[in-house]
Amino acid sequence: MSIEETIREYILENFLFTDDQSLLSSEDSFMEKGIIDSTGILEVIFFLEEKFNVKVDDDEMIPENLDSVKNLVAFVGSKA
Amino acid sequence: MCGIAGICNILSNELITEQKLSAMISMLYHRGPDGKGFYIGQNIGLGHARLSIIDLDTGSQPIHNEDKTVWVTFNGEIFNYIELRDELKKKGHDFYTSTDTEVIVHLYEEYGDDFVTYLNGQFAIGLWDTKRSKLILVRDRVGIVPLFYKQENGSLLFASEIKAILAVAKESPKLDPCSLDELMTFWAPVSPNTMFQDVYEVSPGQMLVLKNGQINKRRYWDWEFPLTNDEYNLENIDSLAEGLHELLVDATKIRLRSDVPVGAYLSGGLDSSVLTSLIHHYGNTPLRTFSIGFENQKLDESLYQKEMIDYLNADHSRITCSDSDIADNFEKTIWHTEMPVLRTAPVPMSMLSGLVHSQNYKVVLTGEGADEVLGGYDIFKEAKIRQFWARNPQSKFRPLLLKRLYPYLDLSKGQAYLQNFFGTAIQSPELLWFSHLPRWETTARCKDFFSDEMKAKLNKNDAISRIAQTFPSSMSKWHTFNRSQYIEAKSLMGGYLLSSQGDRALMSNSVEGRFPFLDHRVIEFANRIHPKHKMKVLNEKFLLKKAESQYVPENIINRYKQPYRAPDIPSFFGNNTSPEYVNALLSKSKISEYGYFEPDRVDRLVRKIKRGMAIGYKDNMSLVGILSTQIWHHTFIENNYENFGK
Numbered sequence: 001m002s003i004e005e006t007i008r009e010y011i012l013e014n015f016l017f018t019d020d021q022s023l024l025s026s027e028d029s030f031m032e033k034g035i036i037d038s039t040g041i042l043e044v045i046f047f048l049e050e051k052f053n054v055k056v057d058d059d060e061m062i063p064e065n066l067d068s069v070k071n072l073v074a075f076v077g078s079k080a
Numbered sequence: 081m082c083g084i085a086g087i088c089n090i091l092s093n094e095l096i097t098e099q100k101l102s103a104m105i106s107m108l109y110h111r112g113p114d115g116k117g118f119y120i121g122q123n124i125g126l127g128h129a130r131l132s133i134i135d136l137d138t139g140s141q142p143i144h145n146e147d148k149t150v151w152v153t154f155n156g157e158i159f160n161y162i163e164l165r166d167e168l169k170k171k172g173h174d175f176y177t178s179t180d181t182e183v184i185v186h187l188y189e190e191y192g193d194d195f196v197t198y199l200n201g202q203f204a205i206g207l208w209d210t211k212r213s214k215l216i217l218v219r220d221r222v223g224i225v226p227l228f229y230k231q232e233n234g235s236l237l238f239a240s241e242i243k244a245i246l247a248v249a250k251e252s253p254k255l256d257p258c259s260l261d262e263l264m265t266f267w268a269p270v271s272p273n274t275m276f277q278d279v280y281e282v283s284p285g286q287m288l289v290l291k292n293g294q295i296n297k298r299r300y301w302d303w304e305f306p307l308t309n310d311e312y313n314l315e316n317i318d319s320l321a322e323g324l325h326e327l328l329v330d331a332t333k334i335r336l337r338s339d340v341p342v343g344a345y346l347s348g349g350l351d352s353s354v355l356t357s358l359i360h361h362y363g364n365t366p367l368r369t370f371s372i373g374f375e376n377q378k379l380d381e382s383l384y385q386k387e388m389i390d391y392l393n394a395d396h397s398r399i400t401c402s403d404s405d406i407a408d409n410f411e412k413t414i415w416h417t418e419m420p421v422l423r424t425a426p427v428p429m430s431m432l433s434g435l436v437h438s439q440n441y442k443v444v445l446t447g448e449g450a451d452e453v454l455g456g457y458d459i460f461k462e463a464k465i466r467q468f469w470a471r472n473p474q475s476k477f478r479p480l481l482l483k484r485l486y487p488y489l490d491l492s493k494g495q496a497y498l499q500n501f502f503g504t505a506i507q508s509p510e511l512l513w514f515s516h517l518p519r520w521e522t523t524a525r526c527k528d529f530f531s532d533e534m535k536a537k538l539n540k541n542d543a544i545s546r547i548a549q550t551f552p553s554s555m556s557k558w559h560t561f562n563r564s565q566y567i568e569a570k571s572l573m574g575g576y577l578l579s580s581q582g583d584r585a586l587m588s589n590s591v592e593g594r595f596p597f598l599d600h601r602v603i604e605f606a607n608r609i610h611p612k613h614k615m616k617v618l619n620e621k622f623l624l625k626k627a628e629s630q631y632v633p634e635n636i637i638n639r640y641k642q643p644y645r646a647p648d649i650p651s652f653f654g655n656n657t658s659p660e661y662v663n664a665l666l667s668k669s670k671i672s673e674y675g676y677f678e679p680d681r682v683d684r685l686v687r688k689i690k691r692g693m694a695i696g697y698k699d700n701m702s703l704v705g706i707l708s709t710q711i712w713h714h715t716f717i718e719n720n721y722e723n724f725g726k
Contacts, residue, residue, distance in 0.1 A: 017688075
């Protein structure tokens with residue numbers, strides 16, 4: 001499974017509680033669509049750190065890195 | 081408190097029997113275990129379950145006037161009954177009991193429907209005027225004591241709790257989808273709605289009059305605030321503090337009137353500390369206090385409780401709530417609340433009233449209401465910062481003030497997300513409900529789990545539009561802080577804190593709560609105090625602190641306000657096991673059968689919880705909301721409550 005597929009499946013399963021791929025595009029903003037809130041983003045960070053073995057610094061917790069599937073994929077890629 | 085019930089034929093000629101009234105009253109045994117009484121007249125039946133507090137010997141209800149032409153069934157307390165009784169005696173009225181109840185019938189004789197404006201108290205009243213064939217149903221100003229009604233086949237059924245109405249109603253109970261929609265936005269249905277279709281509450285401050293087959297409703301009291309700055313009380317702050325103190329002392333003293341011992345809740349927060357100190361200094365009763373603690377240290381306030389106990393040398397009892405206590409008592413709690421809940425907090429409150437009952441106390445004073453009346457909640461601070469931010473939405477500096485809030489949350493992480501949350505409607509600060517929109521939008525996330533069937537049943541206008549229709553037209557002229565106070569008092573306080581977490585939790589163990597901060601004189605005085613004195617910059621309840629600083633230790637005055645919270649998800653899924661009822665009611669088959677939620681989504685939420693991955697508010701509230709809705713359906717719609725009633 002690719003990084004994008006893994007992240008997409010995680011968001012669908014844990015925040016939208018569905019496997020319906022049509023409910024989430026890669027560009028959808030988690031904040032604007034109300035998918036993830038401030039505590040939810042901590043869940044995402046735990047997931048990234050465990051699944052991809054990356055460390056997320058406080059100053060990296062910004063929407064540019066974390067607010068869509070596309071941004072997450074790019075962020076994980078930048079940590080590789 | 082007590083339990084009341086009644087039947088009034090509006091267009092029907094159906095025989096009203098004691099058996100039928102008894103079936104209603106028997107559902108209210110927990111509210112009034114000390115006795116019951118009935119009055120049956122032409123087209124009317126009144127029932128009463130008594131919790132004896134004043135005039136233990138001759139206070140049986142229903143009570144009548146001199147010539148038995150006016151009858152009343154009454155739940156609550158009239159705290160100024162001694163003064164009213166003296167005045168009524170001077171006017172020639174004869175009393176045959178020493179009760180507070182009897183002043184009601186004589187006041188009605190004297191002042192007609194306006195009798196209610198003379199009462200200082202907490203009450204639900206059913207009054208029958210035989211000469212005019214007129215029934216009055218009326219409830220206290222802020223909604224401390226519950227009262228519900230249902231029209232059916234030309235009759236009107238009324239009772240302190242809905243379960244008493246269901247006991248004799250011919251129609252099967254059904255969930256009102258709009259009420260669930262409202263509950264999952266504001267924590268409770270918008271008054272007068274209840275969770276049950278075609279069952280309504282008499283709203284706080286409202287009177288219903290049934291006469292000649294017509295029901296007329298009128299509001300005799302509401303929270304009102306100044307329309308202009310000139311209308312605020314312009315005395316200096318020292319005078320205001322003195323005025324507030326004097327009123328609080330009197331509000332507390334008259335609430336100590338009782339023929340049984342009176343205790344007090346002590347949470348360790350400012351409000352209960354002020355209250356217990358006022359009892360200690362001005363009451364004529366030994367100070368007896370009760371508190372609840374949690375095994376979970378993050379939620380526990382025992383250190384502050386101990387400081388006050390030592391300071392006042394109080395005789396104190398304490399009970400500790402564990403996670404398993406929540407799960408063990410949750411089903412029964414929903415039987416008492418009669419509505420789903422989004423947090424488990426009513427369960428420990430019910431345990432606390434159980435502690436009071438076990439110590440042979442029937443009455444406790446509590447600090448509830450101080451936050452709404454005197455400006456204590458974080459939501460008021462949030463709104464103030466967000467208003468400041470809204471003046472310059474592009475500012476990078478202004479939202480950083482949010483860091484001053486919620487020190488118990490880790491604001492160093494996910495700041496952009498917090499700003500996004502608090503930045504809700506930042507472009508529209510003129511919205512009347514601007515202060516509450518972030519909370520409502522967060523709560524409404526529970527509705528993501530609604531089934532398609534449920535969504536299809538909802539009105540096209542959303543819950544926020546519906547609550548907005550209940551706001552007074554003058555609200556747009558009020559100070560924004562006062563708007564927040566009004567919304568808080570009418571939604572969360574009236575619908576949830578005084579109900580599921582208040583009356584229902586107290587009455588589950590036959591304990592009456594009394595609320596000095598909700599004395600209408602205190603509210604009316606406080607509503608004319610400018611918000612700058614209630615919250616000085618971001619210092620909440622500033623005037624209260626100033627008024628009572630010599631009665632409460634400095635540590636308590638200066639401590640950071642901690643909201644009362646109870647454990648949620650861990651209660652139901654600790655150690656990877658769940659009680660049988662949790663597994664059964666959250667199963668895909670039961671979720672599908674009841675039809676309110678999407679089975680697959682709920683299943684994924686449960687699996688996420690079992691993986692230990694659910695840490696957010698949404699997951700917590702959704703789980704508690706879904707589980708309690710399922711329990712509500714199982715209990716009331718499927719009629720499974722034999723085990724709960726005594």
